[in-house]
Amino acid sequence: MTGLPTMETADTMPNAARALAAISPDLDPFSIGIVVCIPCFRRPRHLRQTLESLASQRTSHRFAVVMVENDALRSESVPVATEFLASNKFPGLCVVEPRQGNCHAINAAFETALATFPAATSFLMIDDDEIASPDWLERMISTAEATGADIVGGPVMPDFDDAQKRGLRRHPAFAPAYDTSGPVPVIYGCGNCLIRRSVFERVDAPAFDLRFNFLGGGDTDFFYRCLRLGMRFHWVAEATISETVPPSRTRLSWLISRGLRIGAINYHVQRKATPTLWLRARLTLKLLAAFPLSFLHAARAALTERDRIIAMHPMTVAIGSVLAAIGIEPQPYKASKIT
Missing domain, CATH: 3.90.550.10 (Spore Coat Polysaccharide Biosynthesis Protein SpsA; Chain A)
Known part of the structure; x- marks a missing residue:
């Protein structure tokens, strides 16, 4: 023992x-x-x-x-x-x-x-x-x-x-x-x-x-x-x-929040791998480019995917990354205290 x-x-x-x-x-x-x-x-x-x-x-x-x-x-x-x-x-x-x-x-x-x-x-x-x-x-x-x-x-x-x-x-x-x-x-x-x-x-x-x-x-x-x-x-x-x-x-609200959270996670994982100002600038440009493209991906997915909730996922992920870049993100694991 x-x-x-x-x-x-x-x-x-x-x-x-x-x-x-x-x-x-x-x-x-x-x-x-x-x-x-x-x-x-x-x-x-x-x-x-x-x-x-x-x-x-x-x-x-x-x-x-x-x-x-x-x-x-x-x-x-x-x-x-x-x-x-x-x-x-x-x-x-x-x-x-x-x-x-x-x-x-x-x-x-x-x-x-x-x-x-x-x-x-x-x-x-x-x-x-x-x-x-x-x-x-x-x-x-x-x-x-x-x-x-x-x-x-x-x-x-x-x-x-x-x-x-x-x-x-x-x-x-x-x-x-x-x-x-x-x-x-x-x-x-x-x-x-x-x-x-x-x-x-x-x-x-x-x-x-x-x-x-x-x-x-x-x-x-x-x-x-x-x-x-x-x-x-x-x-x-x-x-x-x-x-x-x-x-x-x-529920739609949870699935949207999930997409936003995935986007925020993606941003922070990439942000950790960009130690220099130049790499961070490239990451910012990448986010800005991905944001409008996500709407195109969502529209394309809507043509082949019967469920619109699934089709809109790329868009919510891109929005989540942009929001995380300005300090806005969900915190699902911060549970309220129960007494």
Whole structure:
């Protein structure tokens, strides 16, 4: 049990403010080579389904689960985590990250996993509203081993609560980045990914830049930094995860906000890669040129795409980039406090 975080020795963890909320009995951290990380925030019912899907994995690989509760006030995920860890369905632990925000939660998950399981070489992530297919972990691990890729990604397939909205699966907000398995230039989201330990050793800490904490897109920024370091990416189309899509995420207002957010993320990721005034001027010119072109792309898409909501996406992304350039952007991960 040496090296495990405890309530009494919390100051030995990467962030002293994090507290251990639950841990598997008789956990041996040195026997674990694979860790699945789950950031959690106010979705205990969905988290239960996520954990059930992990407990049902068809694999011979031994893995642990690290959960991070990011709502220190209510901690609704902790009882679910405690129940599963006590049942010995899989080993692992749950910590509470009191600093709220997307990047804080994900950094806490990866940092805790890296520190707690020194023998682990592969770190996967799944969100607390996602369900892994039975062979998900086996496919991700076998692909990483066979290809030697630094980062492996897979599709997150939308599962709409409202069956009438299933046509939106073609919307860029829900459609996977790639259709077939194989080497890819980069992946964009961490909701279904595997990252080697060596990646974290090469990328500056914190892994997810806190400038994206409330906007989102810390994963896109992280993967582009990995790309610039020459790391290799691979896509596994068969390693599917399904994501629950509530009716609130199929409304026009949410989809517009999503497009604006993607545009803002794109701007900030590019802005970080433009350290000189000349490069920043080029980025500004690029944005100005892309803005009117986006209307042309939207009009062209409207001729081939039956759903106008999908057709207007390029335009909302371009508008989001321009707004971000002048300091206006959404902050969906800045949740209101609940007392």
